[in-house]
Amino acid sequence: MQKTLSLLLIILAISGFAKTDPPKDTIDVMIGQMIMIGIGDFDIVDENEPIFKEIRNGKVGGVVLYEKNILFESPKPELALLVETLQKNASIPLFVSIDEEGGRVSRMKTRYGFPKNVSAQYLGDMDNIDSTRYYANQTASILSSFGINMNYAPVVDVNLNPRNPVIGKIERSYSSEYGGVIEQAHMVIDQHNKRGVIPVLKHFPGHGSSRNDTHLGLTDVTETWQIEEMYPYSALIDSGVVKAVMTAHIVNQTLDNTKNPATLSKKIVTGMLRDFLGFDGVVISDDMQMGAINNEYGLREAIKLSILAGVDMLMFANNVKDYNMISASTVHAIIKDLLFEGIITRDRIAQSYNRIMKLKAEAGLCDENYYRSLKNKLRVYN
Numbered sequence: 001m002q003k004t005l006s007l008l009l010i011i012l013a014i015s016g017f018a019k020t021d022p023p024k025d026t027i028d029v030m031i032g033q034m035i036m037i038g039i040g041d042f043d044i045v046d047e048n049e050p051i052f053k054e055i056r057n058g059k060v061g062g063v064v065l066y067e068k069n070i071l072f073e074s075p076k077p078e079l080a081l082l083v084e085t086l087q088k089n090a091s092i093p094l095f096v097s098i099d100e101e102g103g104r105v106s107r108m109k110t111r112y113g114f115p116k117n118v119s120a121q122y123l124g125d126m127d128n129i130d131s132t133r134y135y136a137n138q139t140a141s142i143l144s145s146f147g148i149n150m151n152y153a154p155v156v157d158v159n160l161n162p163r164n165p166v167i168g169k170i171e172r173s174y175s176s177e178y179g180g181v182i183e184q185a186h187m188v189i190d191q192h193n194k195r196g197v198i199p200v201l202k203h204f205p206g207h208g209s210s211r212n213d214t215h216l217g218l219t220d221v222t223e224t225w226q227i228e229e230m231y232p233y234s235a236l237i238d239s240g241v242v243k244a245v246m247t248a249h250i251v252n253q254t255l256d257n258t259k260n261p262a263t264l265s266k267k268i269v270t271g272m273l274r275d276f277l278g279f280d281g282v283v284i285s286d287d288m289q290m291g292a293i294n295n296e297y298g299l300r301e302a303i304k305l306s307i308l309a310g311v312d313m314l315m316f317a318n319n320v321k322d323y324n325m326i327s328a329s330t331v332h333a334i335i336k337d338l339l340f341e342g343i344i345t346r347d348r349i350a351q352s353y354n355r356i357m358k359l360k361a362e363a364g365l366c367d368e369n370y371y372r373s374l375k376n377k378l379r380v381y382n
Helices: 002-014 026-032 050-056 075-088 120-126 129-145 178-194 227-238 266-276 299-309 328-340 346-362 370-381
Strands: 035-038 062-065 095-098 100-102 198-204 244-247 282-284 314-316
Touching (some): 026 328, 026 346, 050 075, 075 370, 100 120, 120 129, 120 178, 178 198, 178 227, 198 227, 244 266, 266 299, 282 346, 299 314, 299 328, 299 346, 314 328, 328 346
Parallel strands (some): 035 062, 035 314, 062 095, 198 244, 244 282
């Protein structure tokens, strides 16, 4: 615990980044870093929006951007202003994240002036590593130029069911062979890492064989999941290039007979990903507002189980109707209550906090001149 306190004090002391005073209670800071939140809908950047207050109060560790956050009259200048304003309000720099896989899953579309970004299946079918390098570099370079420092890609699901409504059918998998997935994904990871954008592998422990969509409801892959769906994670983690992994909300009773989705399963997150595969980077949940979680579990129970499972950052993407949005403050309060009730320990919170801060430091987000450098980079869009 002394190490945790020292790390926090050093970061806050050296950072020229901080524009506001951080919360005085260190546990508040640590919990805040575990929250990845969608910023909601707004047409112009307004620092009176609730998200900016929550960031100033240390309740947010990262934000998720969607196409609705790029739907401005002048998309590029407004996106640059949005990212700058988000970071300006943070005492500890934020993960600014996005789903920019290519193909159907693309927020930065050509109609907003961004270049075409092809699907994983397109690249896998082409099977030309130079083409994959080109498109991965293009994506990572654009994200970096806007100060977006985390991308939920590559998808390393093996395409075992081409009719899978959420993976195969919409061309999100590189290949039906795990070797092809590993080769393509390795190049995507490499290009993101070179450009200072954190790639997040998804969806652990494998979504490629599913028959249903976890956005809509419970998805059980017990009868369809195969061990080769783990091979891309094993190979890429062993190569040392993986810094972050996203969990799936799939139920896999072969791996955990409790019938809890992987995001809420200690056997899968801690037992398999951490202990068996040796991954000690940041684990991020898929959106906790998806049907597979939201329809089956109460908010408090889902938060509790995910943290006990070993998830470091809980995503509430808020890509929902206004009345269903969850604030970072609500999530923060629930985690703090679980801590005070002794259900979650301070050491467990510190584990996640230390992983998150290590990744932020490695990504350069805690550099003394980070905010100044970000502002200078974004001037090209003014």
